[in-house]
Amino acid sequence: MRILVLFALLYGWLWSADATLEVVKGVQTLPTLVIEDGSTAMGEVSQKMYVMLNADMNVVSLFNVDNSYAASAYSALTPSANHVNAQYVLRYRLSNDGAGGLKADIRLLQNSTELFSKTYLLKQSEMMVFLSHTIAYDINSKMGGGPLEWMKRKVLLVRLTSPRHSDIIAADYTLSYQKTILSGGMYGFAKWANNEQTDLYYTSLSDFKPTIYKMNLMSGQKEKIISSDGMAVCSDVSQDAKKLLLTLAPSGQPDVYLYDVDTQAKTRMTEFPGIDVNGQFMSNDTIAFVSNRYGYPNIFSKSINGTGITQLVYEGKNNSTFTAYKDYVVYKARDSSGNYGGTVFNLHLISLRSNGVRQLTAGGENDFPRFSADGEAVLFTKQEGSRSSVGIIRLVVNKSFAFPLKIGRIQSIDW
Numbered sequence: 001m002r003i004l005v006l007f008a009l010l011y012g013w014l015w016s017a018d019a020t021l022e023v024v025k026g027v028q029t030l031p032t033l034v035i036e037d038g039s040t041a042m043g044e045v046s047q048k049m050y051v052m053l054n055a056d057m058n059v060v061s062l063f064n065v066d067n068s069y070a071a072s073a074y075s076a077l078t079p080s081a082n083h084v085n086a087q088y089v090l091r092y093r094l095s096n097d098g099a100g101g102l103k104a105d106i107r108l109l110q111n112s113t114e115l116f117s118k119t120y121l122l123k124q125s126e127m128m129v130f131l132s133h134t135i136a137y138d139i140n141s142k143m144g145g146g147p148l149e150w151m152k153r154k155v156l157l158v159r160l161t162s163p164r165h166s167d168i169i170a171a172d173y174t175l176s177y178q179k180t181i182l183s184g185g186m187y188g189f190a191k192w193a194n195n196e197q198t199d200l201y202y203t204s205l206s207d208f209k210p211t212i213y214k215m216n217l218m219s220g221q222k223e224k225i226i227s228s229d230g231m232a233v234c235s236d237v238s239q240d241a242k243k244l245l246l247t248l249a250p251s252g253q254p255d256v257y258l259y260d261v262d263t264q265a266k267t268r269m270t271e272f273p274g275i276d277v278n279g280q281f282m283s284n285d286t287i288a289f290v291s292n293r294y295g296y297p298n299i300f301s302k303s304i305n306g307t308g309i310t311q312l313v314y315e316g317k318n319n320s321t322f323t324a325y326k327d328y329v330v331y332k333a334r335d336s337s338g339n340y341g342g343t344v345f346n347l348h349l350i351s352l353r354s355n356g357v358r359q360l361t362a363g364g365e366n367d368f369p370r371f372s373a374d375g376e377a378v379l380f381t382k383q384e385g386s387r388s389s390v391g392i393i394r395l396v397v398n399k400s401f402a403f404p405l406k407i408g409r410i411q412s413i414d415w
Contacts, residue, residue: 033063038074245279
């Protein structure tokens with residue numbers, strides 16, 4: 001029974017997601033960009049590309065993107081009649097490459113002058129959304145925008161489909177592309193095993209004991225890492241992929257352990273007669289974790305080689321999930337009752353070098369924050385009633401975007 005209670009508590013702490021695209025904009029004057037279709041005989045495929053590019057260029061946040069679709073000759077240097085006042089034109093031309101893939105020609109124009117052009121080849125048409133992400137990334141780089149490497153990465157999420165069944169899915173950040181990696185069992189807490197996103201760790205709850213596995217995406221080969229009677233979760237992977245932070249509960253109470261991938265040795269990082277979970281690397285010698293040692297979930301840190309514990313968050317209650325990047329922490333906190341009859345959990349940003357707190361979300365239950373590798377953006381989930389979404393917060397430009405998950409609820413997320 002204690003094992004079930006622990007899992008119920010952890011799932012209660014680590015649970016969330018929205019359903020419509022939401023954009024929060026600061027007061028800002030941006031040049032107008034129109035996206036025009038220069039394709040011929042591509043029908044729905046070219047119109048689908050328009051929708052994807054429109055969403056990506058909104059996220060890029062360098063332009064005020066006109067949402068009206070228009071077709072125009074690819075070779076034209078001026079915008080179509082519907083877009084005569086546009087300062088920038090992004091025109092694309094899709095065609096079949098003759099081998100079952102797609103060819104995409106791209107031009108970015110400003111006042112009849114071509115600023116950027118490139119041809120892209122896509123072998124798998126089902127990956128078209130990643131082509132859109134790459135185009136947006138390249139235009140952002142050409143225009144001197146901030147780092148957007150995260151836009152091209154895959155998102156790893158666990159989708160709950162029924163009380164005892166879940167799927168592990170690889171997706172793009174807009175959820176336009178989704179590929180089921182594992183299904184038919186009870187899986188949880190999937191985590192990329194390396195920066196190349198070729199392998200992942202996940203917890204199987206279908207085994208006799210909760211068990212962490214490592215899986216290669218290309219071969220499908222699985223490797224058992226460790227089991228624990230009470231709980232087994234991989235919550236973070238070091239930058240060099242050599243160390244893991246695990247939550248294990250061999251004696252009934254969960255604690256955070258440091259696991260060496262090469263030697264398979266584990267070292268207990270926390271020891272408290274309560275709940276210590278969700279360890280995250282903050283630097284080479286410091287970790288942060290969630291603990292109820294003060295009577296409610298809050299966030300603490302400690303040196304890997306030391307014993308002292310430091311409280312990191314002093315605002316909010318039920319601070320049960322978080323993400324850390326250098327001296328910055330984004331954490332979930334309970335705020336107030338929401339419009340859907342439930343409690344509102346918002347995400348907040350703090351710097352460990354100051355006392356300021358910046359609220360990042362408003363409304364619903366916002367959860368599972370994950371910093372991008374460069375600290376530029378935060379991935380999260382949002383739940384409002386029965387509606388679930390994956391969200392992106394771009395911290396520097398102060399914008400938030402949410403993309404709906406149409407089926408199921410999100411149990412965990414990583415990128």
